[in-house]
Amino acid sequence: MSATPACAQIGVIGMAVMGSNLARNLAHHGYRTAIYNRTTATTVKVAHDFPQEGFVVAESLPEFVASLERPRRMILMVKAGVATDATIDALIPLLDKDDIIVDGGNSFFQDTRRREARLRDLGLHFVGSGISGGEVGALEGPAIMPGGSQHSYHYVGRILEDISAKYEGEPCCAHIGPDGAGHFVKMIHNGIEYADMQFIGEAYELLRAAGFTTREAADIFATWNTGDLSSYLIEITAEVLRHDDPTTGLPLVDVITDAAGMKGTGTWTVQEALNLGVPASTIAEAVFARATSSSPELRAAGQEALTGPDQHIEVEDRDEFTEQVRQALWASKVVAYAQGLDEIRVGAEEYGWSIDVASVARIWRAGCIIRARLLDRIANEYAANHLVTLLEAPSIAEGLAQAQVSWRRVVASAVEAGVPAPGFASALTYYDQVRAPRLNAALTQGLRDFFGAHTYRRIDRPGSFHTLWSDDRSEVRVSD
Numbered sequence: 001m002s003a004t005p006a007c008a009q010i011g012v013i014g015m016a017v018m019g020s021n022l023a024r025n026l027a028h029h030g031y032r033t034a035i036y037n038r039t040t041a042t043t044v045k046v047a048h049d050f051p052q053e054g055f056v057v058a059e060s061l062p063e064f065v066a067s068l069e070r071p072r073r074m075i076l077m078v079k080a081g082v083a084t085d086a087t088i089d090a091l092i093p094l095l096d097k098d099d100i101i102v103d104g105g106n107s108f109f110q111d112t113r114r115r116e117a118r119l120r121d122l123g124l125h126f127v128g129s130g131i132s133g134g135e136v137g138a139l140e141g142p143a144i145m146p147g148g149s150q151h152s153y154h155y156v157g158r159i160l161e162d163i164s165a166k167y168e169g170e171p172c173c174a175h176i177g178p179d180g181a182g183h184f185v186k187m188i189h190n191g192i193e194y195a196d197m198q199f200i201g202e203a204y205e206l207l208r209a210a211g212f213t214t215r216e217a218a219d220i221f222a223t224w225n226t227g228d229l230s231s232y233l234i235e236i237t238a239e240v241l242r243h244d245d246p247t248t249g250l251p252l253v254d255v256i257t258d259a260a261g262m263k264g265t266g267t268w269t270v271q272e273a274l275n276l277g278v279p280a281s282t283i284a285e286a287v288f289a290r291a292t293s294s295s296p297e298l299r300a301a302g303q304e305a306l307t308g309p310d311q312h313i314e315v316e317d318r319d320e321f322t323e324q325v326r327q328a329l330w331a332s333k334v335v336a337y338a339q340g341l342d343e344i345r346v347g348a349e350e351y352g353w354s355i356d357v358a359s360v361a362r363i364w365r366a367g368c369i370i371r372a373r374l375l376d377r378i379a380n381e382y383a384a385n386h387l388v389t390l391l392e393a394p395s396i397a398e399g400l401a402q403a404q405v406s407w408r409r410v411v412a413s414a415v416e417a418g419v420p421a422p423g424f425a426s427a428l429t430y431y432d433q434v435r436a437p438r439l440n441a442a443l444t445q446g447l448r449d450f451f452g453a454h455t456y457r458r459i460d461r462p463g464s465f466h467t468l469w470s471d472d473r474s475e476v477r478v479s480d
């Protein structure tokens with residue numbers, strides 16, 4: 001079982017579900033792969049279960065490092081946070097100049113920036129790489145979003161591209177940008193995933209409120225998956241809705257406790273949106289909706305004290321209603337992408353990255369959880385146009401124009417019937433906000449000036465002004 005010195009082209013640290021599958025993926029692509037896990041029994045089990053992969057098995061970190069060809073390339077697939085820092089700390093004394101650590105875990109991008117700077121000072125390279133696709137993706141081809149220096153991409157890019165998912169033969173992996181750029185983009189991917197799932201949940205609840213059975217809803221999602229909405233999440237929604245619970249015979253979805261969990265990447269996306277001042281409202285609604293669902297005391301108090309409509313939607317034409325919900329879902333999904341990509345644009349400016357949004361959309365077309373037909377169109381629109389927002393892309397703006405009547409009807413029906421649809425409503429509000437010639441901000445500025453002398457600008461003259469509200473109400477120019 002001992003490792004042969006310096007014979008592996010790459011190594012993977014962390015043999016839980018993601019790391020072991022990624023190591024197998026590497027082996028399937030012809031890379032001689034070293035494997036190591038803190039708990040040796042796990043490494044031994046993986047090697048035993050998959051002898052055909054020809055893994056180089058390391059029982060200690062020094063043995064693992066010694067087994068790698070130089071410059072050494074290793075992928076960390078350990079729990080994000082403390083475990084990642086502990087592994088890096090243990091590796092540093094064992095490595096030599098120009099060795100490359102790739103962190104494939106779900107690390108927070110600010111941690112990645114810190115680690116990259118630290119390793120750069122030591123003459124080492126650090127690639128913070130988002131990897132999406134879950135355990136199946138890790139094995140069969142995930143979407144990969146590597147950040148780090150061009151130099152390190154030169155050494156690991158080819159391998160990552162080889163093991164990534166392919167969309168019409170193109171690898172779903174490309175260099176995103178320096179230091180934390182890759183993990184930043186992965187964070188946004190997850191934020192969009194939250195919004196996407198929230199919209200799907202809302203569409204399902206609206207269909208149920210309109211009298212569709214779970215099985216009928218499953219068929220509707222399956223049909224939607226053949227058109228513009230075609231995506232992994234819509235596809236698996238049909239599967240989940242079709243699945244009956246063997247114990248009760250009920251649709252499983254009716255037996256699952258109505259409280260959504262989360263691991264934190266959606267929250268990071270929203271926190272960072274707040275830091276950057278980017279309105280990622282659909283993603284925030286999705287995070288808050290999960291939080292509301294998982295607040296039993298709040299929900300019990302609300303159910304006890306509050307009244308409202310009976311959450312039933314009267315529908316005359318079922319096909320027409322289904323089509324309206326489809327359009328609301330498509331339009332809302334577009335807004336979530338627009339907000340996520342806007343956060344990437346502003347984040348790139350803030351952190352000094354040059355991120356090619358078309359390339360990001362291309363990476364997301366296969367392998368990852370948000371893979372969707374729409375992403376091919378988004379990639380083409382960004383490649384062909386200089387866009388401030390996805391919403392202004394010609395084919396997208398046209399699609400939204402066609403969808404908006406249905407979108408408004410669906411939101412109105414939800415509000416009238418008392419069916420919560422915070423994602424659809426928030427997406428529509430954003431659409432109306434960004435196209436409005438005037439928002440309600442002038443009054444906000446007047447109020448701020450009244451109570452705090454915060455000043456305001458005028459539409460007809462340059463400079464900042466303050467009104468002497470408590471005296472003669474005359475206006476003074478405060479600055480140019």
Ligand code: NBP
Nearest residue numbers: 014015016017018038039077078079080083086105106134
């Ligand atoms: P986990 O996130 O459950 O992490 C388990 C691994 O971390 C084991 O190998 C464990 O070793 C190792 N580990 C821990 Br815990 N503490 C350690 C420490 N102090 N030092 C060294 N190793 C330590 O595994 P996973 O679900 O395979 O995910 C791996 C990474 O990929 C995570 O960052 C995750 O966020 C990310 N990711 C996961 C998915 C997914 O679908 N699961 C998708 C995309 C990305 P042990 O066996 O000795 O405890």
